[in-house]
Amino acid sequence: MQAKPVIKFDNVSKTYPNGAKGLKDINLEIMPGEFVVVVGxxxxxxxxxxxxxxxxxxxxxxxxxxxxxxxxxxxxxQLLEIRRNIGMIFQxxxxxKRATVLKNVLTGRVGYYPTWKMVFGLFSKGDKQRxxxxxxxxxxxxxxxxxxxxxxxxxxxxxxxxRALTQEPKIILADEPVASLDPQxxxxxxxxxxxxxxxxxxxVLINLHSVELAQTYGTRIIGIRDGEKVFDGPVASADEATxxxxxxxxxxxxx
Amino acid sequence: MAELPKKPFAxxxxxxxxxxxxxxxxxxxxxxxxxxxxxxxxxxxxIIFQQMLSPDWSYTAYVVDPLIETIKMAILGTTIGSVLAxxxxxxxxxxxxTNRWVVGIFRFILNVIRTIPDxxxxxxxxxIVGIGPVAxxxxxxxxxxxxxxxxxxxxxxxxxxxxxxxxxxxxxxxLEIIRFAVIPQVSxxxxxxxxxxxxxxxxxxxxxxxxxxxGIGVFLQRALSQFRYxxxxxxxxxxxxxxxxxxxxxxxxxxxxx
Numbered sequence: 026m027q028a029k030p031v032i033k034f035d036n037v038s039k040t041y042p043n044g045a046k047g048l049k050d051i052n053l054e055i056m057p058g059e060f061v062v063v064v065g066x067x068x069x070x071x072x073x074x075x076x077x078x079x080x081x082x083x084x085x086x087x088x089x090x091x092x093x094x095x096x097x098x099x100x101x102x103q104l105l106e107i108r109r110n111i112g113m114i115f116q117x118x119x120x121x122k123r124a125t126v127l128k129n130v131l132t133g134r135v136g137y138y139p140t141w142k143m144v145f146g147l148f149s150k151g152d153k154q155r156x157x158x159x160x161x162x163x164x165x166x167x168x169x170x171x172x173x174x175x176x177x178x179x180x181x182x183x184x185x186x187x188r189a190l191t192q193e194p195k196i197i198l199a200d201e202p203v204a205s206l207d208p209q210x211x212x213x214x215x216x217x218x219x220x221x222x223x224x225x226x227x228x229v230l231i232n233l234h235s236v237e238l239a240q241t242y243g244t245r246i247i248g249i250r251d252g253e254k255v256f257d258g259p260v261a262s263a264d265e266a267t268x269x270x271x272x273x274x275x276x277x278x279x280x
Numbered sequence: 281m282a283e284l285p286k287k288p289f290a291x292x293x294x295x296x297x298x299x300x301x302x303x304x305x306x307x308x309x310x311x312x313x314x315x316x317x318x319x320x321x322x323x324x325x326x327i328i329f330q331q332m333l334s335p336d337w338s339y340t341a342y343v344v345d346p347l348i349e350t351i352k353m354a355i356l357g358t359t360i361g362s363v364l365a366x367x368x369x370x371x372x373x374x375x376x377x378t379n380r381w382v383v384g385i386f387r388f389i390l391n392v393i394r395t396i397p398d399x400x401x402x403x404x405x406x407x408i409v410g411i412g413p414v415a416x417x418x419x420x421x422x423x424x425x426x427x428x429x430x431x432x433x434x435x436x437x438x439x440x441x442x443x444x445x446x447x448x449x450x451x452x453x454x455l456e457i458i459r460f461a462v463i464p465q466v467s468x469x470x471x472x473x474x475x476x477x478x479x480x481x482x483x484x485x486x487x488x489x490x491x492x493x494x495g496i497g498v499f500l501q502r503a504l505s506q507f508r509y510x511x512x513x514x515x516x517x518x519x520x521x522x523x524x525x526x527x528x529x530x531x532x533x534x535x536x537x538x
Contacts, residue, residue, distance in 0.1 A: 079449050109451035119442030121464045132460045136451025143456045185446070192450055 037087035062243035109136030112189025116201040122174035133191035159187035179210025332513030350495030354481040357420020369432030394426035413494030
Protein backbone atom coordinates (compact mmCIF):
# COMPACT_ATOMS: atom_id res chain seq x y z
CA MET A 26 0.00 0.00 0.00
CA GLN A 27 1.29 3.41 -0.89
CA ALA A 28 1.61 5.98 1.87
CA LYS A 29 -0.65 9.00 1.64
CA PRO A 30 0.90 12.47 1.62
CA VAL A 31 0.54 14.32 4.91
CA ILE A 32 0.66 17.70 3.14
CA LYS A 33 -0.66 18.13 -0.38
CA PHE A 34 -0.77 21.35 -2.43
CA ASP A 35 -2.97 21.38 -5.51
CA ASN A 36 -2.34 24.34 -7.84
CA VAL A 37 -1.98 26.69 -4.93
CA SER A 38 -1.70 30.42 -5.67
CA LYS A 39 -1.78 33.41 -3.42
CA THR A 40 -2.30 36.95 -4.63
CA TYR A 41 -2.16 39.74 -2.09
CA PRO A 42 -4.90 42.39 -2.06
CA ASN A 43 -2.40 44.86 -3.58
CA GLY A 44 -1.91 42.54 -6.56
CA ALA A 45 1.48 41.15 -5.54
CA LYS A 46 1.90 37.44 -6.18
CA GLY A 47 2.87 35.49 -3.10
CA LEU A 48 2.65 31.97 -4.49
CA LYS A 49 2.27 30.85 -8.07
CA ASP A 50 0.57 27.60 -8.94
CA ILE A 51 2.37 25.34 -6.50
CA ASN A 52 1.95 21.58 -6.49
CA LEU A 53 3.52 19.68 -3.66
CA GLU A 54 3.29 16.36 -1.85
CA ILE A 55 5.04 15.74 1.42
CA MET A 56 5.09 12.23 2.85
CA PRO A 57 4.94 11.34 6.54
CA GLY A 58 8.31 11.45 8.28
CA GLU A 59 10.06 13.63 5.72
CA PHE A 60 12.40 16.46 6.73
CA VAL A 61 11.78 18.98 4.00
CA VAL A 62 13.78 22.17 3.77
CA VAL A 63 12.45 25.13 1.84
CA VAL A 64 15.15 27.46 0.55
CA GLY A 65 15.09 30.69 -1.39
CA UNK A 66 15.81 34.39 -1.18
CA UNK A 67 14.11 36.62 1.35
CA UNK A 68 10.75 37.56 0.00
CA UNK A 69 10.58 34.63 -2.39
CA UNK A 70 7.47 33.33 -0.65
CA UNK A 71 8.91 30.80 1.81
CA UNK A 72 7.05 32.24 4.80
CA UNK A 73 3.86 32.50 2.80
CA UNK A 74 4.18 28.84 1.85
CA UNK A 75 4.59 27.89 5.52
CA UNK A 76 1.63 29.92 6.66
CA UNK A 77 -0.50 28.57 3.86
CA UNK A 78 -0.11 25.06 5.30
CA UNK A 79 -1.90 25.89 8.58
CA UNK A 80 -3.90 28.70 7.01
CA UNK A 81 -2.45 31.54 9.03
CA UNK A 82 -2.53 33.00 5.52
CA UNK A 83 -5.44 32.30 3.23
CA UNK A 84 -4.65 31.23 -0.30
CA UNK A 85 -6.53 32.68 -3.26
CA UNK A 86 -6.60 29.64 -5.56
CA UNK A 87 -6.10 25.90 -5.31
CA UNK A 88 -6.49 23.52 -2.41
CA UNK A 89 -4.31 22.34 0.46
CA UNK A 90 -4.91 19.03 2.16
CA UNK A 91 -3.58 17.98 5.51
CA UNK A 92 -3.71 14.24 5.99
CA UNK A 93 -6.32 13.96 3.27
CA UNK A 94 -8.53 16.71 4.73
CA UNK A 95 -8.87 20.05 2.98
CA UNK A 96 -7.78 22.88 5.29
CA UNK A 97 -8.70 25.35 2.57
CA UNK A 98 -12.37 24.46 2.91
CA UNK A 99 -12.37 23.75 6.66
CA UNK A 100 -14.61 25.98 8.73
CA UNK A 101 -14.74 26.97 12.38
CA UNK A 102 -14.01 24.09 14.71
CA GLN A 103 -12.83 21.89 11.88
CA LEU A 104 -10.08 24.36 11.02
CA LEU A 105 -8.99 24.59 14.65
CA GLU A 106 -8.82 20.79 14.86
CA ILE A 107 -6.61 20.54 11.79
CA ARG A 108 -4.36 23.27 13.15
CA ARG A 109 -4.06 21.37 16.40
CA ASN A 110 -2.18 18.66 14.51
CA ILE A 111 0.34 21.13 13.11
CA GLY A 112 2.93 22.58 15.45
CA MET A 113 4.71 25.76 14.47
CA ILE A 114 8.02 27.33 15.36
CA PHE A 115 8.89 30.93 14.55
CA GLN A 116 11.98 33.02 13.95
CA UNK A 117 11.18 35.24 16.92
CA UNK A 118 10.05 32.33 19.13
CA UNK A 119 6.71 34.05 19.78
CA UNK A 120 6.62 33.22 23.46
CA UNK A 121 4.69 35.26 25.99
CA LYS A 122 7.75 36.75 27.63
CA ARG A 123 6.13 37.63 30.94
CA ALA A 124 4.69 34.15 31.42
CA THR A 125 6.52 31.13 32.81
CA VAL A 126 8.04 28.51 30.56
CA LEU A 127 5.42 26.00 31.72
CA LYS A 128 2.53 28.31 30.84
CA ASN A 129 4.01 28.91 27.42
CA VAL A 130 4.44 25.21 26.75
CA LEU A 131 0.93 24.44 28.02
CA THR A 132 -0.63 26.76 25.47
CA GLY A 133 0.21 24.08 22.93
CA ARG A 134 -2.66 22.06 24.42
CA VAL A 135 -5.28 24.79 24.08
CA GLY A 136 -6.81 23.18 21.01
CA TYR A 137 -7.79 20.11 23.04
CA TYR A 138 -10.08 21.88 25.49
CA PRO A 139 -13.50 23.48 25.41
CA THR A 140 -13.33 27.27 25.51
CA TRP A 141 -14.87 27.74 28.97
CA LYS A 142 -12.19 25.61 30.59
CA MET A 143 -9.52 27.65 28.87
CA VAL A 144 -10.99 30.96 29.99
CA PHE A 145 -10.26 29.81 33.53
CA GLY A 146 -6.94 28.30 32.50
CA LEU A 147 -7.89 24.81 33.71
CA PHE A 148 -5.27 22.49 32.29
CA SER A 149 -5.38 18.88 33.43
CA LYS A 150 -2.64 17.32 35.49
CA GLY A 151 -1.88 15.00 32.60
CA ASP A 152 -1.27 17.90 30.27
CA LYS A 153 0.99 19.64 32.75
CA GLN A 154 3.01 16.43 32.88
CA ARG A 155 2.97 16.28 29.09
CA UNK A 156 4.35 19.81 28.96
CA UNK A 157 7.05 18.88 31.44
CA UNK A 158 7.92 15.80 29.38
CA UNK A 159 8.33 17.97 26.30
CA UNK A 160 10.63 20.28 28.25
CA UNK A 161 12.71 17.28 29.26
CA UNK A 162 13.05 16.33 25.62
CA UNK A 163 14.61 19.71 24.83
CA UNK A 164 16.70 19.54 28.03
CA UNK A 165 15.06 22.50 29.71
CA UNK A 166 13.35 20.70 32.58
CA UNK A 167 15.12 22.89 35.14
CA UNK A 168 13.64 26.05 33.59
CA UNK A 169 10.03 24.98 33.95
CA UNK A 170 9.06 27.77 36.35
CA UNK A 171 11.41 30.43 34.97
CA UNK A 172 9.97 33.40 33.15
CA UNK A 173 10.40 33.08 29.41
CA UNK A 174 12.32 36.35 29.10
CA UNK A 175 14.95 35.10 31.55
CA UNK A 176 16.09 32.56 28.98
CA UNK A 177 18.62 32.97 26.19
CA UNK A 178 17.50 33.05 22.57
CA UNK A 179 18.42 29.42 21.95
CA UNK A 180 16.63 28.31 25.08
CA UNK A 181 13.53 30.29 24.14
CA UNK A 182 13.50 28.60 20.77
CA UNK A 183 13.70 25.21 22.43
CA UNK A 184 10.80 26.19 24.68
CA UNK A 185 8.83 26.93 21.56
CA UNK A 186 9.79 23.49 20.22
CA UNK A 187 8.51 22.02 23.47
CA ARG A 188 5.29 23.97 22.99
CA ALA A 189 4.89 22.49 19.52
CA LEU A 190 5.65 18.99 20.84
CA THR A 191 3.02 19.33 23.55
CA GLN A 192 0.50 19.67 20.77
CA GLU A 193 1.44 16.11 19.76
CA PRO A 194 1.37 17.18 16.15
CA LYS A 195 1.82 15.14 12.99
CA ILE A 196 3.61 18.02 11.32
CA ILE A 197 5.96 20.71 12.58
CA LEU A 198 6.37 23.89 10.56
CA ALA A 199 9.49 25.86 11.32
CA ASP A 200 9.72 29.34 9.86
CA GLU A 201 13.38 30.45 9.91
CA PRO A 202 13.81 28.95 13.38
CA VAL A 203 17.53 29.66 13.60
CA ALA A 204 17.78 32.97 11.76
CA SER A 205 18.30 34.95 14.95
CA LEU A 206 20.59 32.47 16.68
CA ASP A 207 24.36 32.07 16.83
CA PRO A 208 26.02 29.03 15.15
CA GLN A 209 26.27 26.95 18.33
CA UNK A 210 22.67 27.38 19.41
CA UNK A 211 21.67 26.90 15.79
CA UNK A 212 23.20 23.45 15.88
CA UNK A 213 21.45 22.64 19.14
CA UNK A 214 18.03 23.68 17.81
CA UNK A 215 18.53 21.91 14.49
CA UNK A 216 19.66 18.73 16.26
CA UNK A 217 16.52 18.86 18.39
CA UNK A 218 14.34 19.17 15.32
CA UNK A 219 16.17 16.33 13.59
CA UNK A 220 15.75 14.10 16.63
CA UNK A 221 12.04 14.87 16.85
CA UNK A 222 11.73 14.01 13.20
CA UNK A 223 13.57 10.70 13.51
CA UNK A 224 12.43 9.49 16.92
CA UNK A 225 8.82 10.64 16.90
CA UNK A 226 8.28 10.40 13.16
CA UNK A 227 6.91 13.95 13.01
CA UNK A 228 7.04 15.44 9.53
CA VAL A 229 9.12 18.61 9.48
CA LEU A 230 8.73 21.41 6.97
CA ILE A 231 11.33 24.06 7.58
CA ASN A 232 12.44 27.35 6.02
CA LEU A 233 16.12 28.03 6.07
CA HIS A 234 18.38 30.77 4.85
CA SER A 235 21.46 28.65 4.85
CA VAL A 236 21.94 26.09 2.08
CA GLU A 237 24.63 24.44 4.16
CA LEU A 238 22.17 23.73 6.97
CA ALA A 239 19.62 22.54 4.46
CA GLN A 240 22.08 20.01 3.09
CA THR A 241 23.20 18.86 6.54
CA TYR A 242 19.76 18.27 8.00
CA GLY A 243 17.25 17.92 5.21
CA THR A 244 16.15 14.82 3.34
CA ARG A 245 14.57 16.86 0.62
CA ILE A 246 14.96 20.39 -0.65
CA ILE A 247 12.34 22.64 -2.19
CA GLY A 248 13.55 25.76 -3.92
CA ILE A 249 11.25 28.77 -4.11
CA ARG A 250 11.94 31.72 -6.37
CA ASP A 251 9.51 34.55 -6.89
CA GLY A 252 6.62 32.52 -5.52
CA GLU A 253 7.31 29.60 -7.83
CA LYS A 254 8.60 26.15 -7.01
CA VAL A 255 11.80 25.94 -9.05
CA PHE A 256 13.32 22.86 -7.49
CA ASP A 257 12.07 19.83 -5.61
CA GLY A 258 14.21 16.81 -4.94
CA PRO A 259 16.42 14.89 -2.55
CA VAL A 260 19.29 16.78 -0.95
CA ALA A 261 21.86 14.78 -2.90
CA SER A 262 20.48 15.92 -6.23
CA ALA A 263 20.69 19.61 -5.37
CA ASP A 264 24.05 20.47 -6.89
CA GLU A 265 25.70 23.85 -6.96
CA ALA A 266 24.11 24.88 -10.26
CA THR A 267 20.63 24.12 -8.94
CA UNK A 268 21.26 26.07 -5.76
CA UNK A 269 22.58 29.12 -7.57
CA UNK A 270 19.58 28.97 -9.88
CA UNK A 271 17.27 29.10 -6.87
CA UNK A 272 19.11 32.10 -5.52
CA UNK A 273 19.47 33.96 -8.81
CA UNK A 274 17.53 36.87 -10.17
CA UNK A 275 15.12 36.98 -7.28
CA UNK A 276 12.97 40.03 -7.52
CA UNK A 277 11.38 41.35 -4.38
CA UNK A 278 8.00 39.85 -3.78
CA UNK A 279 5.81 39.78 -0.74
CA UNK A 280 6.10 37.20 1.97
CA MET B 281 35.76 76.15 -2.22
CA ALA B 282 32.27 77.48 -2.12
CA GLU B 283 31.35 79.67 0.81
CA LEU B 284 28.79 78.42 3.33
CA PRO B 285 25.45 79.77 2.06
CA LYS B 286 23.38 81.93 4.36
CA LYS B 287 20.60 80.24 6.23
CA PRO B 288 17.35 80.99 4.39
CA PHE B 289 15.16 83.49 6.19
CA ALA B 290 12.49 81.53 8.09
CA UNK B 291 9.70 83.99 7.34
CA UNK B 292 7.04 81.38 8.12
CA UNK B 293 8.21 81.12 11.72
CA UNK B 294 8.15 84.90 12.10
CA UNK B 295 4.68 85.24 10.66
CA UNK B 296 3.46 82.49 12.96
CA UNK B 297 5.06 84.16 15.98
CA UNK B 298 3.50 87.54 15.19
CA UNK B 299 0.08 85.96 14.61
CA UNK B 300 0.26 84.23 17.97
CA UNK B 301 1.21 87.35 19.91
CA UNK B 302 -1.47 89.45 18.16
CA UNK B 303 -4.01 86.67 18.81
CA UNK B 304 -3.15 86.65 22.50
CA UNK B 305 -3.62 90.42 22.78
CA UNK B 306 -6.92 90.38 20.87
CA UNK B 307 -8.37 87.52 22.93
CA UNK B 308 -7.31 89.21 26.18
CA UNK B 309 -9.11 92.39 25.13
CA UNK B 310 -12.17 90.55 23.88
CA UNK B 311 -12.63 88.79 27.23
CA UNK B 312 -11.91 91.93 29.25
CA UNK B 313 -8.80 90.59 30.95
CA UNK B 314 -7.52 93.06 33.49
CA UNK B 315 -4.20 92.21 35.04
CA UNK B 316 -4.08 95.08 37.59
CA UNK B 317 -7.44 94.00 38.99
CA UNK B 318 -6.01 90.57 39.67
CA UNK B 319 -3.40 92.11 41.92
CA UNK B 320 -5.84 94.58 43.52
CA UNK B 321 -7.62 91.67 45.17
CA UNK B 322 -4.39 90.16 46.35
CA UNK B 323 -4.82 91.74 49.77
CA UNK B 324 -7.98 89.74 50.38
CA UNK B 325 -6.14 86.59 49.38
CA UNK B 326 -3.56 87.07 52.12
CA ILE B 327 -6.30 87.61 54.72
CA ILE B 328 -8.05 84.36 53.74
CA PHE B 329 -4.74 82.57 53.57
CA GLN B 330 -3.89 83.70 57.09
CA GLN B 331 -7.18 82.31 58.37
CA MET B 332 -6.54 79.04 56.57
CA LEU B 333 -3.14 78.83 58.21
CA SER B 334 -4.77 78.48 61.62
CA PRO B 335 -6.93 75.41 61.00
CA ASP B 336 -9.82 74.50 63.24
CA TRP B 337 -8.39 71.26 64.66
CA SER B 338 -11.53 70.54 66.65
CA TYR B 339 -13.32 69.98 63.36
CA THR B 340 -11.13 66.94 62.53
CA ALA B 341 -13.58 64.43 64.03
CA TYR B 342 -16.34 65.65 61.72
CA VAL B 343 -14.15 65.38 58.65
CA VAL B 344 -13.14 61.72 59.00
CA ASP B 345 -16.46 60.18 57.95
CA PRO B 346 -16.98 62.26 54.80
CA LEU B 347 -13.36 61.68 53.89
CA ILE B 348 -13.86 57.92 54.14
CA GLU B 349 -17.00 58.33 52.06
CA THR B 350 -14.94 60.16 49.43
CA ILE B 351 -12.43 57.31 49.28
CA LYS B 352 -15.24 54.76 49.12
CA MET B 353 -16.75 56.65 46.21
CA ALA B 354 -13.39 56.63 44.46
CA ILE B 355 -12.92 52.89 45.03
CA LEU B 356 -16.41 52.00 43.82
CA GLY B 357 -16.30 54.32 40.83
CA THR B 358 -12.86 53.08 39.79
CA THR B 359 -13.87 49.44 40.13
CA ILE B 360 -17.13 49.70 38.20
CA GLY B 361 -15.57 51.83 35.47
CA SER B 362 -12.56 49.56 35.06
CA VAL B 363 -14.55 46.33 35.00
CA LEU B 364 -16.68 47.73 32.18
CA ALA B 365 -13.69 49.23 30.40
CA UNK B 366 -11.85 45.93 30.16
CA UNK B 367 -14.09 44.06 27.68
CA UNK B 368 -14.83 47.32 25.89
CA UNK B 369 -11.13 47.95 25.32
CA UNK B 370 -10.77 44.56 23.63
CA UNK B 371 -13.69 45.48 21.40
CA UNK B 372 -12.01 48.64 20.15
CA UNK B 373 -8.47 47.30 19.80
CA UNK B 374 -7.63 46.98 16.12
CA UNK B 375 -5.50 43.90 16.60
CA UNK B 376 -8.33 42.01 18.33
CA UNK B 377 -11.39 43.09 16.37
CA THR B 378 -10.57 43.36 12.70
CA ASN B 379 -13.93 44.74 11.61
CA ARG B 380 -13.23 48.42 10.91
CA TRP B 381 -16.84 49.47 11.42
CA VAL B 382 -17.22 47.89 14.84
CA VAL B 383 -13.96 49.42 16.01
CA GLY B 384 -14.82 52.80 14.49
CA ILE B 385 -18.28 53.09 16.02
CA PHE B 386 -17.36 51.89 19.49
CA ARG B 387 -14.26 54.07 19.52
CA PHE B 388 -16.37 57.07 18.63
CA ILE B 389 -18.69 56.34 21.56
CA LEU B 390 -15.69 56.05 23.86
CA ASN B 391 -14.32 59.37 22.61
CA VAL B 392 -17.65 61.08 23.20
CA ILE B 393 -17.78 59.74 26.75
CA ARG B 394 -14.28 60.99 27.38
CA THR B 395 -15.02 64.51 26.22
CA ILE B 396 -17.75 65.05 28.83
CA PRO B 397 -16.16 66.91 31.77
CA ASP B 398 -16.56 65.07 35.07
CA UNK B 399 -18.14 68.10 36.72
CA UNK B 400 -20.84 68.17 34.08
CA UNK B 401 -21.46 64.44 34.62
CA UNK B 402 -21.76 65.05 38.35
CA UNK B 403 -24.24 67.87 37.82
CA UNK B 404 -26.32 65.63 35.54
CA UNK B 405 -26.38 62.69 37.94
CA UNK B 406 -27.08 64.82 40.99
CA UNK B 407 -30.13 65.97 39.05
CA ILE B 408 -31.09 62.40 38.08
CA VAL B 409 -30.41 60.33 41.22
CA GLY B 410 -30.45 63.15 43.72
CA ILE B 411 -27.86 64.62 46.07
CA GLY B 412 -25.58 62.02 47.61
CA PRO B 413 -22.68 59.68 46.97
CA VAL B 414 -24.51 57.56 44.35
CA ALA B 415 -24.28 60.45 41.90
CA UNK B 416 -20.58 60.66 42.68
CA UNK B 417 -20.00 56.95 42.13
CA UNK B 418 -21.78 56.97 38.76
CA UNK B 419 -19.84 60.04 37.68
CA UNK B 420 -16.53 58.50 38.65
CA UNK B 421 -17.45 55.18 37.00
CA UNK B 422 -18.17 56.88 33.68
CA UNK B 423 -15.12 59.09 33.96
CA UNK B 424 -12.95 56.04 34.74
CA UNK B 425 -14.51 54.06 31.92
CA UNK B 426 -13.57 56.73 29.40
CA UNK B 427 -10.03 57.22 30.62
CA UNK B 428 -9.09 53.63 31.44
CA UNK B 429 -10.83 52.33 28.33
CA UNK B 430 -8.53 54.40 26.18
CA UNK B 431 -5.40 53.46 28.12
CA UNK B 432 -6.44 49.78 28.00
CA UNK B 433 -6.96 49.58 24.28
CA UNK B 434 -3.76 51.45 23.57
CA UNK B 435 -1.91 48.92 25.72
CA UNK B 436 -3.60 46.06 23.87
CA UNK B 437 -2.59 47.53 20.54
CA UNK B 438 1.08 47.71 21.48
CA UNK B 439 1.47 44.04 22.40
CA UNK B 440 3.79 41.66 20.62
CA UNK B 441 1.69 39.95 17.94
CA UNK B 442 3.98 36.93 17.87
CA UNK B 443 2.30 34.96 20.66
CA UNK B 444 -1.09 35.56 19.02
CA UNK B 445 0.19 33.96 15.84
CA UNK B 446 1.72 31.09 17.79
CA UNK B 447 -1.37 30.24 19.77
CA UNK B 448 -3.56 30.61 16.71
CA UNK B 449 -1.33 28.09 14.96
CA UNK B 450 -1.93 25.70 17.87
CA UNK B 451 -5.65 25.68 17.09
CA UNK B 452 -6.91 28.32 19.52
CA UNK B 453 -10.12 30.29 19.02
CA UNK B 454 -10.61 34.00 19.66
CA LEU B 455 -11.27 33.75 23.40
CA GLU B 456 -8.30 31.46 23.95
CA ILE B 457 -6.10 33.87 22.03
CA ILE B 458 -7.21 36.71 24.28
CA ARG B 459 -6.79 34.60 27.38
CA PHE B 460 -3.33 33.23 26.66
CA ALA B 461 -1.66 35.64 24.25
CA VAL B 462 -3.19 39.05 25.03
CA ILE B 463 -4.03 39.19 28.73
CA PRO B 464 -0.67 37.91 30.02
CA GLN B 465 1.02 40.68 28.05
CA VAL B 466 -1.18 43.51 29.31
CA SER B 467 -2.41 42.49 32.76
CA UNK B 468 0.28 44.45 34.59
CA UNK B 469 -0.50 47.56 32.58
CA UNK B 470 -4.17 47.13 33.35
CA UNK B 471 -3.58 46.97 37.08
CA UNK B 472 -1.29 49.98 36.84
CA UNK B 473 -3.89 52.02 34.94
CA UNK B 474 -6.60 51.12 37.42
CA UNK B 475 -4.39 52.37 40.25
CA UNK B 476 -3.68 55.52 38.29
CA UNK B 477 -7.40 56.06 37.75
CA UNK B 478 -7.94 55.56 41.47
CA UNK B 479 -5.40 58.27 42.26
CA UNK B 480 -7.17 60.68 39.95
CA UNK B 481 -10.58 59.68 41.28
CA UNK B 482 -9.66 60.37 44.89
CA UNK B 483 -8.68 63.87 43.85
CA UNK B 484 -11.69 64.33 41.59
CA UNK B 485 -14.19 63.04 44.14
CA UNK B 486 -13.20 65.70 46.65
CA UNK B 487 -14.31 68.31 44.16
CA UNK B 488 -17.42 66.41 43.07
CA UNK B 489 -18.94 66.77 46.52
CA UNK B 490 -19.06 70.44 45.77
CA UNK B 491 -21.92 69.77 43.38
CA UNK B 492 -23.69 67.65 45.94
CA UNK B 493 -22.29 64.33 44.84
CA UNK B 494 -21.30 63.22 48.34
CA GLY B 495 -18.06 63.00 50.28
CA ILE B 496 -15.87 65.66 51.80
CA GLY B 497 -16.62 68.14 49.02
CA VAL B 498 -20.03 68.77 50.56
CA PHE B 499 -18.36 69.87 53.80
CA LEU B 500 -15.82 71.92 51.91
CA GLN B 501 -18.54 73.78 50.10
CA ARG B 502 -20.46 74.37 53.34
CA ALA B 503 -17.42 75.77 55.12
CA LEU B 504 -16.62 78.05 52.21
CA SER B 505 -20.11 79.48 52.04
CA GLN B 506 -19.97 80.11 55.81
CA PHE B 507 -16.60 81.86 55.38
CA ARG B 508 -15.11 79.36 57.85
CA TYR B 509 -11.66 79.46 56.33
CA UNK B 510 -10.17 77.82 59.40
CA UNK B 511 -12.24 74.73 58.61
CA UNK B 512 -11.42 75.00 54.91
CA UNK B 513 -7.76 75.12 55.87
CA UNK B 514 -8.12 71.96 57.93
CA UNK B 515 -9.90 70.10 55.12
CA UNK B 516 -7.42 71.20 52.51
CA UNK B 517 -4.65 69.94 54.74
CA UNK B 518 -6.33 66.60 55.42
CA UNK B 519 -7.18 66.05 51.75
CA UNK B 520 -3.64 66.99 50.81
CA UNK B 521 -2.16 64.42 53.20
CA UNK B 522 -4.55 61.65 52.16
CA UNK B 523 -4.06 62.25 48.45
CA UNK B 524 -0.31 62.40 48.95
CA UNK B 525 -0.27 59.07 50.79
CA UNK B 526 -2.51 57.35 48.24
CA UNK B 527 -0.49 58.73 45.33
CA UNK B 528 2.73 57.61 46.93
CA UNK B 529 1.58 54.08 47.70
CA UNK B 530 -0.11 53.61 44.36
CA UNK B 531 2.87 55.10 42.53
CA UNK B 532 5.23 52.66 44.23
CA UNK B 533 2.91 49.77 43.38
CA UNK B 534 2.79 50.83 39.73
CA UNK B 535 6.55 51.09 39.59
CA UNK B 536 6.82 47.56 40.87
CA UNK B 537 4.34 46.33 38.26
CA UNK B 538 5.92 47.67 35.09
